[in-house]
Amino acid sequence: MRTSSATVATSSDGEGSVRTRSQTQRRKRIVQAAAALASRGGVEAMQMRTVAERAGVALGTLYRYFPSKMDLVVAVVGEEIDLLESSIERRPPGAATPEGRAVDVLMRATRGLMREPELADALIRSLIMAEVQTPFGDRMAGLLLRVSGEGLSFEQASEEQRDLAGSLAGVWVHELLEMLRGRRTYDQIQRRIETAASRLLADL
Amino acid sequence: MRTSSATVATSSDGEGSVRTRSQTQRRKRIVQAAAALASRGGVEAMQMRTVAERAGVALGTLYRYFPSKMDLVVAVVGEEIDLLESSIERRPPGAATPEGRAVDVLMRATRGLMREPELADALIRSLIMAEVQTPFGDRMAGLLLRVSGEGLSFEQASEEQRDLAGSLAGVWVHELLEMLRGRRTYDQIQRRIETAASRLLADL
DNA sequence: CCGCAAACTAGAACAGATTCTAATTGGTGT
DNA sequence: ACACCAATTAGAATCTGTTCTAGTTTGCGG
Numbered sequence: 172m173r174t175s176s177a178t179v180a181t182s183s184d185g186e187g188s189v190r191t192r193s194q195t196q197r198r199k200r201i202v203q204a205a206a207a208l209a210s211r212g213g214v215e216a217m218q219m220r221t222v223a224e225r226a227g228v229a230l231g232t233l234y235r236y237f238p239s240k241m242d243l244v245v246a247v248v249g250e251e252i253d254l255l256e257s258s259i260e261r262r263p264p265g266a267a268t269p270e271g272r273a274v275d276v277l278m279r280a281t282r283g284l285m286r287e288p289e290l291a292d293a294l295i296r297s298l299i300m301a302e303v304q305t306p307f308g309d310r311m312a313g314l315l316l317r318v319s320g321e322g323l324s325f326e327q328a329s330e331e332q333r334d335l336a337g338s339l340a341g342v343w344v345h346e347l348l349e350m351l352r353g354r355r356t357y358d359q360i361q362r363r364i365e366t367a368a369s370r371l372l373a374d375l
Numbered sequence: 376m377r378t379s380s381a382t383v384a385t386s387s388d389g390e391g392s393v394r395t396r397s398q399t400q401r402r403k404r405i406v407q408a409a410a411a412l413a414s415r416g417g418v419e420a421m422q423m424r425t426v427a428e429r430a431g432v433a434l435g436t437l438y439r440y441f442p443s444k445m446d447l448v449v450a451v452v453g454e455e456i457d458l459l460e461s462s463i464e465r466r467p468p469g470a471a472t473p474e475g476r477a478v479d480v481l482m483r484a485t486r487g488l489m490r491e492p493e494l495a496d497a498l499i500r501s502l503i504m505a506e507v508q509t510p511f512g513d514r515m516a517g518l519l520l521r522v523s524g525e526g527l528s529f530e531q532a533s534e535e536q537r538d539l540a541g542s543l544a545g546v547w548v549h550e551l552l553e554m555l556r557g558r559r560t561y562d563q564i565q566r567r568i569e570t571a572a573s574r575l576l577a578d579l
Numbered sequence: 580c581c582g583c584a585a586a587c588t589a590g591a592a593c594a595g596a597t598t599c600t601a602a603t604t605g606g607t608g609t
Numbered sequence: 610a611c612a613c614c615a616a617t618t619a620g621a622a623t624c625t626g627t628t629c630t631a632g633t634t635t636g637c638g639g
Contacts (some may be wrong), residue, residue, distance in 0.1 A: 231599090313571070
């Protein structure tokens with residue numbers, strides 16, 4: 172029986188048990204090893220034994236840090252989202268309208284994922300299949316709210332605003348999946364995202 | 376290496392090699408056994424060995440009919456969608472507006488899925504994973520177009536109409552996933568679907 | 580009826596995720 | 610220095626999807 176803890180290794184490392192520096196670094200090494208392997212042959216190449224070996228850690232230890240492979244995948248995805256967030260902070264979307272900025276963010280993320288199709292495919296699918304509760308959807312929705320409103324945070328937003336941002340994120344994931352399996356071109360995604368955004372975000 | 380054939384056991388059994396009656400019945404028995412197991416403990420309980428045993432065939436034979444577990448799950452999903460379609464034909468949605476009818480259909484499907492949460496989980500996840508080789512997304516979008524326009528078929532619809540119906544289907548799937556993860560109640564889904572539909576389908 | 584190819588069967592074998600075990604190490608309080 | 614507990618390790622063991630093997634049965638054209 173897989174238990175799949177809800178622990179997620181994002182940058183927000185707020186609660187739970189104390190964690191020493193060496194433990195944090197060890198965790199980091201593991202995630203890096205995993206990401207490196209996954210960016211080659213996808214999740215298939217990211218075998219637990221191999222990850223443990225590359226990270227210089229016993230298999231049991233790997234499982235102490237990440238109770239299931241999915242938890243590890245989630246951690247890798249978390250890092251990718253961190254990257255996207257900092258990229259957006261560095262160079263915020265410049266479009267004039269809220270919808271335009273949201274589309275900017277989504278298409279930038281799309282291009283990022285397209286650069287490593289193996290990794291992207293594996294990660295997106297794994298996440299969808301995951302029983303783990305991932306902060307993925309909310310993080311994406313929050314990101315959209317932040318760029319489309321004026322720095323609106325996920326918590327401050329009204330219920331309807333959150334619904335709509337969440338729906339747009341859902342549409343995006345759906346389109347990504349279609350792309351990853353060769354049923355969408357980049358341009359088609361852009362068109363559909365624009366269409367959906369213009370309707371879903373019409374009036375913040 | 377998983378190959379995951381494109382064979383799908385929907386009612387449309389058009390092309391490919393000839394298939395005798397006994398083969399078809401055997402296939403049916405397998406799918407039934409699989410569905411029965413899945414409706415208990417989900418995909419986990421639907422172990423290939425167990426399915427084979429229940430269906431009264433050898434493991435090798437099961438793999439002859441369904442080259443991978445995913446192919447089997449896809450077949451089960453196909454049956455469920457058939458069910459939904461005929462249910463809608465029997466009792467068409469009665470709402471006054473196109474959006475209302477679309478919401479009707481989606482929420483009816485949602486209730487159907489909620490009745491067998493374990494099965495629903497397996498079903499939805501595989502629906503997403505298997506869209507590679509099955510027109511499930513298009514089938515759902517087509518269904519929505521048919522009830523929201525006046526019997527508009529997927530092929531007749533304009534590109535934008537298909538985009539929008541597809542997006543709504545995407546949002547619905549997304550919400551279902553969240554529900555299966557215990558992050559949505561039925562009412563929340565209804566609200567979000569209504570919100571999304573009213574915007575995405577505003578003016579057919 | 581004969582022979583052959585495809586379908587079928589029981590069961591072993593293999594692969595990778597996950598769990599378990601027994602021994603070792605490292606840090607901490609006394 | 611000592612006792613002790615949590616973290617770690619190497620490796621065996623288990624579980625389930627998938628593949629392989631070797632023999633058996635079935636349907637069909639001649």
